[in-house]
Amino acid sequence: MTTTMQRPSPETVEQAAKIKPRRRITGPGLLHTWTWLIIAWLVLPIVVMIAFGFNDTPGRYNQTWVGFTFKWYGRLFEYPDLTNALITSIVIAIVASLLSGALGTGIGYALGRYRFRGSGSLNLIMFATMSSPELIMGASLLSLFVSAGAGLGPVTITIAHVMFSISFVAVVVRARVMTLDRSIEEAAADLGAGPWTTFWKVTFPIILPAIFSGVLLAFALSIDDFIVTAFTAGTTKTFPLWIWGATRVGIPPQVNVMGTLIFAVGVFFALVANIRSSSKSKRD
Amino acid sequence: MSTPQHSAVRSRSASGDTPAIEFVGVNKNYLSHGETVPAVKRTDLAIGQGEFFSLLGPSGCGKTTTMRMIAGFEEPTAGQVLLDGKDVTGVAANKRDVNMVFQSYALFPHLNTYQNVAFGLERKKVAKNEIGRRVGEILEIVSLTGMEKRAPREMSGGQQQRVALARALVNRPRALLLDEPLGALDLKLRQQMQIELKRIQREVGITFVYVTHDQGEALTMSDRIAVMNAGVIEQLGSPREIYERPATRFVAGFIGTSNLVDGHVERVEGGLALISYTTQDRVVVPVGPSVRTGDKLEVSIRPEKIDLHRGVPPVTATGGSVLSGTVTEVVYHGTSTNYTVSTAAGADFTVFDQNASNADDLADRGDRVYLTWAPQHSYMIGV
Numbered sequence: 001m002t003t004t005m006q007r008p009s010p011e012t013v014e015q016a017a018k019i020k021p022r023r024r025i026t027g028p029g030l031l032h033t034w035t036w037l038i039i040a041w042l043v044l045p046i047v048v049m050i051a052f053g054f055n056d057t058p059g060r061y062n063q064t065w066v067g068f069t070f071k072w073y074g075r076l077f078e079y080p081d082l083t084n085a086l087i088t089s090i091v092i093a094i095v096a097s098l099l100s101g102a103l104g105t106g107i108g109y110a111l112g113r114y115r116f117r118g119s120g121s122l123n124l125i126m127f128a129t130m131s132s133p134e135l136i137m138g139a140s141l142l143s144l145f146v147s148a149g150a151g152l153g154p155v156t157i158t159i160a161h162v163m164f165s166i167s168f169v170a171v172v173v174r175a176r177v178m179t180l181d182r183s184i185e186e187a188a189a190d191l192g193a194g195p196w197t198t199f200w201k202v203t204f205p206i207i208l209p210a211i212f213s214g215v216l217l218a219f220a221l222s223i224d225d226f227i228v229t230a231f232t233a234g235t236t237k238t239f240p241l242w243i244w245g246a247t248r249v250g251i252p253p254q255v256n257v258m259g260t261l262i263f264a265v266g267v268f269f270a271l272v273a274n275i276r277s278s279s280k281s282k283r284d
Numbered sequence: 285m286s287t288p289q290h291s292a293v294r295s296r297s298a299s300g301d302t303p304a305i306e307f308v309g310v311n312k313n314y315l316s317h318g319e320t321v322p323a324v325k326r327t328d329l330a331i332g333q334g335e336f337f338s339l340l341g342p343s344g345c346g347k348t349t350t351m352r353m354i355a356g357f358e359e360p361t362a363g364q365v366l367l368d369g370k371d372v373t374g375v376a377a378n379k380r381d382v383n384m385v386f387q388s389y390a391l392f393p394h395l396n397t398y399q400n401v402a403f404g405l406e407r408k409k410v411a412k413n414e415i416g417r418r419v420g421e422i423l424e425i426v427s428l429t430g431m432e433k434r435a436p437r438e439m440s441g442g443q444q445q446r447v448a449l450a451r452a453l454v455n456r457p458r459a460l461l462l463d464e465p466l467g468a469l470d471l472k473l474r475q476q477m478q479i480e481l482k483r484i485q486r487e488v489g490i491t492f493v494y495v496t497h498d499q500g501e502a503l504t505m506s507d508r509i510a511v512m513n514a515g516v517i518e519q520l521g522s523p524r525e526i527y528e529r530p531a532t533r534f535v536a537g538f539i540g541t542s543n544l545v546d547g548h549v550e551r552v553e554g555g556l557a558l559i560s561y562t563t564q565d566r567v568v569v570p571v572g573p574s575v576r577t578g579d580k581l582e583v584s585i586r587p588e589k590i591d592l593h594r595g596v597p598p599v600t601a602t603g604g605s606v607l608s609g610t611v612t613e614v615v616y617h618g619t620s621t622n623y624t625v626s627t628a629a630g631a632d633f634t635v636f637d638q639n640a641s642n643a644d645d646l647a648d649r650g651d652r653v654y655l656t657w658a659p660q661h662s663y664m665i666g667v
Contacts, residue, residue: 183390186357189377190384191455192407201403205394 046263053256060250072253079254085242086258089223092154092238096161097218103162104169104218105211109203111170112177126167137164138231145232152234160232161222168221169214176210209273216269223262302369303330304459304491305354305382310363312349312515323349325515326363331459331493331508336485338494338502341512342538347495350512351461354493356380367458378407383452384461387468389444391436397423397447398432404455422454425484442473449484459491466501478505499539503527511535528586529663536584536665543590544665545629546582549575556659557581565628567605569662582665588636589661592623593654594647604658609633611651621646625653 052062056069077083107126111119129137141160142152150156184206188198204211226240233241243255307329313320324346331337339347352358353365356377364373372380383404392400398419405415423429426446436444445465452460462481466474482505485492496502502509503523510520511534519531530536536544545567547559557571559581569583585605591597597606609627616639623635633655647653 181388181390183386183388184392186377187384187386187390187451188392188403189357190355190382191404191451192378193403194376194378197407202392206392 049256050260050263053253053260055253055256057253060252062251062253062256072257076254076257079252081237082239082242082246082252082254082258085237086239088154088236089239092158092161093219093222096158096165096222097215099158100162100166100169100218101211101215104166104214105173105207107166108170108173108175108210108214109177109207112174112180126170129164130167130171134164134225134227138228141228142231152232153236156232156234157229157236157238160228161218161225164225164228165218165221168217169211172214172217173207173210176207180206209276213273220266301333303366304333304335304368305329305331305493306364306366306369307350307353308364308366310350310353310360310365312346312353312358313361322515324353324360327517329510329517329520331491334489334491336482336492336494336505336507338496338506338509339512340496340499340502340509340538342497345512346515347497347512348463351384351463351493351495354459355382355384355461381458382461383455383457384463385445385448385452385465387464389436389448389468391444391447391451393436395435396432397428397434397436397439400436400447401451401454403451408455418454419450422450425453425487426450426480441469442477445469445477449481453484453488453490456488457490459493462492462494464496465494466496466498474501481505503539511538513538530584530665533582533584533665536663541587541634543585543587543631543633544582545585545627545631546580547629549577549579549581551577557664559583561607561628561630565607567607567629567662568603568659569605569664570659571664575664584663584665585633585657585661587622587634588620588638590633590635590655590657592625592635592637592647593656594651595654597654597656604656605662607633607655609653609655611647611649611653614647614649616646623647623653625655627655 052065053072054068054070055062055065056067056071057064058066107122110116111123138160141156141163145152145156180203185198185203188202189195193201224240226244229238229241230244237245239258243251246252246255307327310324310327310329311322312324313322315321327350329350339350341347349358353360354367356372356375356379359374364371366372367381392403395403401419401422402415405418410418419432420429423432426449428443428446428450431439431443431447434443436447439447445468448465465481466477469477478501481492494502494505503526506523508520508522509526510517511526512518513534519526519535521529526535527539530539530542533544536542545559547561547567549557549571550560551558552571552575555570557569557575557579559567559569561567567583569581571581575581607627607629609625611623612626612632613622613624615622618639620639621637623633623637625633625635627633635655
């Protein structure tokens with residue numbers, strides 16, 4: 001074998017420069033356009049909502065752009081009914097998401113870890129509640145509460161919200177538990193931890209991110225739920241119910257501001273989760 | 285196939301102190317689709333204090349089940365498990381004074397090295413400063429000092445392995461159970477960790493029970509090995525005993541390479557049985573007093589004990605076995621050359637020939653050769 005390198009001739013260099021990756025019909029140009037179209041479709045309604053929170057509209061009607069103002073942020077709590085509805089919604093969402101977080105974690109853990117009598121039907125019921133129409137669920141909850149003689153109000157709303165969001169938490173937690181190495185819990189037992197200590201010191205911290213996203217999902221489902229809430233609310237007004245009621249007399253810009261703030265909180269949590277998982281995968 | 289030899293199994297523990305681990309008539313069955321599947325059949329076993337004991341066998345042989353019964357993750361269907369002479373059958377895993385190193389390491393991903401290692405001591409309510417001292421000590425033994433704050437995912441496989449080891453050892457268990465702990469490491473690291481493990485075991489003086497399917501690993505590290513197959517301990521003994529005198533056909537085949545031949549005894553003379561194939565092809569094997577003329581024997585010969593001659597063997601070798609044959613395969617390995625020879629005894633023989641000096645002496649494919657070995661290198665195995 002010869003040890004001298006062959007100098008590339010000018011022709012081969014030229015040839016190499018000519019060979020470029022061929023652009024397909026779905027190349028960058030079209031793909032970019034398509035991507036931005038989708039993003040616009042998803043984001044436009046939200047942008048409109050946020051923008052009209054800054055609209056300097058004279059009355060309660062907030063449908064045409066007049067001018068830019070911050071004043072609605074200052075007069076956020078001008079309508080006591082709206083403020084109360086928002087507070088009711090937030091309280092119900094917190095209680096409902098925590099309750100379904102606790103119960104859904106239990107179900108999700110059991111389904112992910114063990115096979116037991118009825119685990120198959122439990123799985124089925126969970127997916128049934130997730131996919132059944134809210135209208136039907138609301139109507140049947142109403143007749144259930146009425147026939148049970150339960151007065152409709154914040155409690156029945158909360159029960160209803162827990163009922164439909166519990167499956168979402170359970171599904172998220174179950175997925176995490178199923179990928180959890182069984183021997184990690186065995187290791188805890190091996191090192192002297194009883195079942196209780198093993199759960200709280202080892203299992204719970206490991207599946208906590210899944211529980212957290214389950215609870216966030218439950219919160220999001222609860223705070224903007226309209227249909228089931230309408231059936232089970234009685235005279236109680238939640239944030240979505242108040243807005244629905246206000247459509248006839250005009251939705252004030254404060255609603256846009258509140259919507260913007262709720263959206264901002266959601267974006268914040270999503271960003272935190274994103275940053276945490278990306279920094280984790282970078283270290284892996 | 286022979287049944288476990290109870291007397292031999294117990295011989296070591298008879299020498300004074302109580303064994304660290306003892307199995308008395310242990311049986312383990314699994315229920316699978318309504319059928320009872322035996323995982324471990326009637327097993328008696330005594331593992332001595334401070335011993336490096338290996339459970340060796342192919343996957344599904346019951347070695348892991350045996351270890352999990354020591355740890356308390358599985359309960360025997362029948363029989364007793366004793367730790368330090370105390371019956372622990374039915375005692376939960378978290379109340380047993382043994383610790384385990386898992387194949388997957390099973391480190392707690394949300395805790396750093398220090399917290400992982402301290403986990404067991406915290407459960408035992410050991411004082412904080414005592415925990416700090418003992419964790420520091422054990423991390424030094426496994427050469428992880430300075431890694432206290434690292435999370436498991438920030439460490440290499442070898443380092444995680446050491447954390448798992450430290451996490452178990454720091455509790456000063458009666459016995460340390462290791463479930464194929466080196467399986468996930470690459471060859472070089474594995475060999476390094478084998479030496480390391482042996483050193484650590486000497487340093488801490490704790491009984492190690494080591495589950496592996498790697499016979500090389502078991503031979504190099506263990507004081508004693510139990511070779512398991514289909515839920516039964518086929519042979520139990522020192523690495524040397526198991527290698528030199530395999531008790532069953534399975535052991536002979538599983539540990540290293542063995543040449544197996546069988547034949548009928550022509551005559552017995554001075555504790556040696558003679559099996560003839562032709563007038564010059566014969567196998568001589570040491571036998572017990574029970575063997576008679578006409579008995580069928582199975583004989584195992586290790587490939588490195590055999591001499592390969594290209595001409596008729598010298599007179600000195602004729603006291604032992606001689607088989608003529610034809611070379612069918614030659615594989616050069618650097619330090620040795622491996623020959624496959626089809627012999628007059630009917631079986632193909634593998635021969636390892638050291639490439640000592642005369643490299644031009646290599647036999648070629650198709651060459652007529654003679655295999656000879658001394659009588660003591662033939663080993664009769666139970667049929």
